[in-house]
Amino acid sequence: xxxxxxxxxxxxxxxxxxxxxxxxAFLRAELDxxxxxxxxxxxxxxxxxxxxxxxxxxxxxxxxxxxxxxxAVASAARGRxxxxxxxxxxxxxxxxxxxxxxxFREAADMVMIVRDPDDVRAVIAALR
Amino acid sequence: MALTQxxxxxxxxxxxxxxxxxxFRRYWIPALLAEELPExxxxxxxxxxxxxDLIAFCDTSGRYGLVGEFCAHRGVSLFFGRNEECGLRCSYxxxxxxxxxxxxxxxxxxxxxxxxxxxxxxxxxxxRLGDMLWAYLGPPELQPPQPEIEWAALPASRVYVxxxxxxxxxxxxxxxxxxxxxxxxxxxxxLDSDPLHRGSLGNAYLKRDGRPRFEVVESDGGLxxxxxxxxxxERYYWRITQxxxxxxxxxxxxxxxxxxxxxxxxxxxxxxxxWSINYHPLRALEEREIADMRxxxxxxCVYKPGTYEPVAEASNxxxxxxxxxxxxxxxxxxxxxxMQDASLQESMGPIQDRTKERxxxxxxGIIMARQRLLRAAKALQDDAEQPPGLEPSAQRxxxxxxxLPKDVPFQQGAADALRLHPDTAFVSL
Numbered sequence: 001x002x003x004x005x006x007x008x009x010x011x012x013x014x015x016x017x018x019x020x021x022x023x024x025a026f027l028r029a030e031l032d033x034x035x036x037x038x039x040x041x042x043x044x045x046x047x048x049x050x051x052x053x054x055x056x057x058x059x060x061x062x063x064x065x066x067x068x069x070x071x072a073v074a075s076a077a078r079g080r081x082x083x084x085x086x087x088x089x090x091x092x093x094x095x096x097x098x099x100x101x102x103x104f105r106e107a108a109d110m111v112m113i114v115r116d117p118d119d120v121r122a123v124i125a126a127l128r
Numbered sequence: 129m130a131l132t133q134x135x136x137x138x139x140x141x142x143x144x145x146x147x148x149x150x151x152f153r154r155y156w157i158p159a160l161l162a163e164e165l166p167e168x169x170x171x172x173x174x175x176x177x178x179x180x181d182l183i184a185f186c187d188t189s190g191r192y193g194l195v196g197e198f199c200a201h202r203g204v205s206l207f208f209g210r211n212e213e214c215g216l217r218c219s220y221x222x223x224x225x226x227x228x229x230x231x232x233x234x235x236x237x238x239x240x241x242x243x244x245x246x247x248x249x250x251x252x253x254x255x256r257l258g259d260m261l262w263a264y265l266g267p268p269e270l271q272p273p274q275p276e277i278e279w280a281a282l283p284a285s286r287v288y289v290x291x292x293x294x295x296x297x298x299x300x301x302x303x304x305x306x307x308x309x310x311x312x313x314x315x316x317x318x319l320d321s322d323p324l325h326r327g328s329l330g331n332a333y334l335k336r337d338g339r340p341r342f343e344v345v346e347s348d349g350g351l352x353x354x355x356x357x358x359x360x361x362e363r364y365y366w367r368i369t370q371x372x373x374x375x376x377x378x379x380x381x382x383x384x385x386x387x388x389x390x391x392x393x394x395x396x397x398x399x400x401x402x403w404s405i406n407y408h409p410l411r412a413l414e415e416r417e418i419a420d421m422r423x424x425x426x427x428x429c430v431y432k433p434g435t436y437e438p439v440a441e442a443s444n445x446x447x448x449x450x451x452x453x454x455x456x457x458x459x460x461x462x463x464x465x466x467m468q469d470a471s472l473q474e475s476m477g478p479i480q481d482r483t484k485e486r487x488x489x490x491x492x493g494i495i496m497a498r499q500r501l502l503r504a505a506k507a508l509q510d511d512a513e514q515p516p517g518l519e520p521s522a523q524r525x526x527x528x529x530x531x532l533p534k535d536v537p538f539q540q541g542a543a544d545a546l547r548l549h550p551d552t553a554f555v556s557l
Contacts, residue, residue: 110489
């Protein structure tokens with residue numbers, strides 16, 4: 001009998017602001033199969049997406065993200081058949097809606113709005 | 129690896145002393161249908177909840193009791209006891225217990241002895257709300273207010289409740305309820321014909337767009353899980369499921385049909401009770417609706433006579449009908465929404481191995497529900513933090529299905545529809 005061993009999914013995480021930075025620090029240390037890629041690193045991004053299963057944007061709800069760039073990256077990922085997800089850390093009022101959220105909604109297959117920074121890590125770990 | 133072995137073990141283990149077992153003991157638990165203890169001094173019942181063996185009885189004065197199964201004397205099961213004169217008497221030596229677990233008679237010892245006053249068995253509150261009996265297995269001093277989930281607080285005439293034995297861990301059943309994307313597949317050929325789903329405008333959107341996009345947002349008591357599908361150029365069709373800690377879901381409604389809801393209560397780690405509830409907030413249920421549900425329509429099932437076990441089960445391959453599957457009368461070939469779910473969830477094995485699964489973006493609700501459970505269990509264990517969803521305000525929520533302009537997020541566009549306003553209609557398409 002052939003035993004099938006599954007490799008962890010490859011996930012590219014990108015984002016901006018402090019929450020994304022915190023996620024990056026954790027991911028580097030602990031999660032196999034997850035690569036952090038700054039959103040603005042154009043040439044490296046193309047390479048990073050090459051063998052990815054999923055692209056995950058991480059950002060704080062009130063943070064500034066280059067939305068044009070974000071849509072371009074999401075579009076590039078989709079063009080390669082890569083799933084796109086967004087995790088938004090929202091520690092503000094529960095019903096607050098931001099431009100960033102609306103933008104993620106257009107760009108991603110799934111948007112998760114979490115209140116606890118630890119959930120960012122947990123969600124990415126679950127998606128591996 | 130999706131979940132670590134440790135996370136998996138934490139999530140699926142619910143016996144006393146485990147993190148999840150201790151968390152669940154802080155909530156009121158759907159334990160029995162009221163019909164199971166129909167009158168004072170009726171036959172006592174065996175009840176197993178969260179791995180704990182108990183006996184339920186209704187005493188002479190109509191008080192409900194839920195006590196440890198075994199007599200403190202020699203460990204005999206009180207199932208064989210006599211329910212008489214305000215207590216449950218062991219059939220071995222006549223020791224008798226009241227609904228609070230106190231030994232109130234000990235005829236096998238000298239009459240002048242006060243030994244009986246020193247003997248107790250475990251006893252838990254068991255209270256009736258509508259047609260259900262609810263148990264609380266946690267510390268007495270931390271007993272929360274009674275549940276105020278809409279269906280639990282409505283008059284019994286507006287609610288139909290059934291329960292069925294499911295031979296799987298509670299979590300894979302709960303996750304099936306949270307996973308809205310399976311409806312477009314598993315149940316797609318039932319939506320037009322099932323008496324409790326047909327006639328909904330939303331059915332067309334569900335079938336037309338099998339790739340919903342998900343948006344998951346934490347609520348005070350659990351999660352809002354929004355699934356959006358394209359309706360037309362300007363609007364999305366949103367189906368918003370409520371997940372309420374620790375094991376409840378409220379299904380988005382289908383047109384004017386009754387609202388559906390579930391609770392998945394662990395019997396032990398390899399089986400659970402699937403509670404299925406339909407209700408209408410404004411009117412009594414019609415005879416036709418009740419007849420349909422009794423016949424296994426909607427989210428209910430057909431039982432083996434005298435039991436709460438479905439006729440369709442693993443040993444008969446859930447009566448799968450390959451002809452119906454080929455003819456697109458049933459996607460999986462299994463009849464009925466309830467058993468379509470049960471057959472697939474039980475096929476994962478008693479406890480699904482989540483260290484080997486591959487989750488996608490449509491599993492976002494499942495991921496977050498696990499996270500909420502793990503976080504609550506840890507906060508309780510480490511910091512004695514009160515679990516979420518115990519406050520009645522967090523339970524006063526509704527699901528909804530509606531059309532919203534594409535630029536309106538569901539948290540805003542459906543905010544009012546997602547709150548429970550007593551004596552108002554629900555928002556449904």
